[in-house]
Amino acid sequence: MALRNAVMAALLEGEASGYDLAKGFEASVANFWMATPQQLYRELERMESEGLVSARVVQQERRPNKRLFSLTEAGLDVLRDYVGETPAKPLALRDELMVKVQCVDIGDAGDFEAVRASVAERSERATAKLARYLRMQERMLDGRSEEEYLVSAERIGPYLTLLGGIALERANLQWGETVLKRLEQRAATLAEPPAGD
Numbered sequence: 001m002a003l004r005n006a007v008m009a010a011l012l013e014g015e016a017s018g019y020d021l022a023k024g025f026e027a028s029v030a031n032f033w034m035a036t037p038q039q040l041y042r043e044l045e046r047m048e049s050e051g052l053v054s055a056r057v058v059q060q061e062r063r064p065n066k067r068l069f070s071l072t073e074a075g076l077d078v079l080r081d082y083v084g085e086t087p088a089k090p091l092a093l094r095d096e097l098m099v100k101v102q103c104v105d106i107g108d109a110g111d112f113e114a115v116r117a118s119v120a121e122r123s124e125r126a127t128a129k130l131a132r133y134l135r136m137q138e139r140m141l142d143g144r145s146e147e148e149y150l151v152s153a154e155r156i157g158p159y160l161t162l163l164g165g166i167a168l169e170r171a172n173l174q175w176g177e178t179v180l181k182r183l184e185q186r187a188a189t190l191a192e193p194p195a196g197d
Contacts (some may be wrong), residue, residue, distance in 0.1 A: 003043050004043055004181070005082050008075055016068065018037070116183050
């Protein structure tokens with residue numbers, strides 16, 4: 001998937017400046033697609049030159065003028081074509097922490113502790129992201145049950161992707177808890193003196 005598809009998906013919510021899009025990306029699309037503001041601005045420029053988005057300048061007092069981007073019909077057509085492509089490419093996971101965990105047994109105690117600290121840090125980030133996603137879910141539901149929301153909302157795609165982000169962070173937390181427990185058990189076992197000493 002190209003970044004442009006994620007940008008166009010975010011623009012389905014309506015017209016946005018590059019800054020607003022970057023903030024919205026962080027709040028809505030970040031559970032499945034990460035991009036820096038610089039990447040977003042470059043992609044918006046390319047998309048505008050290709051006619052996929054249009055921009056209008058809004059004059060502002062005391063602040064620089066801002067450009068608001070919106071999808072064009074050509075952009076909607078490209079997005080529709082993308083959605084209709086089958087099948088979606090499988091998830092490609094490249095995770096440096098997994099490589100370190102895979103190799104945890106070859107190092108000394110310092111390396112073991114460094115891996116443990118990295119897993120704990122990931123769990124802390126997952127806790128924070130899960131809390132943010134749950135707040136987003138609460139705002140989206142706005143007092144409705146999930147079933148009521150899914151039946152009555154104008155668009156359900158953003159909610160469904162949010163559920164994916166929630167599930168991912170819960171899985172990260174469960175995995176982290178298991179790894180930390182097993183690493184602690186392993187460290188205790190390695191610290192025990194050999195039998196017969």
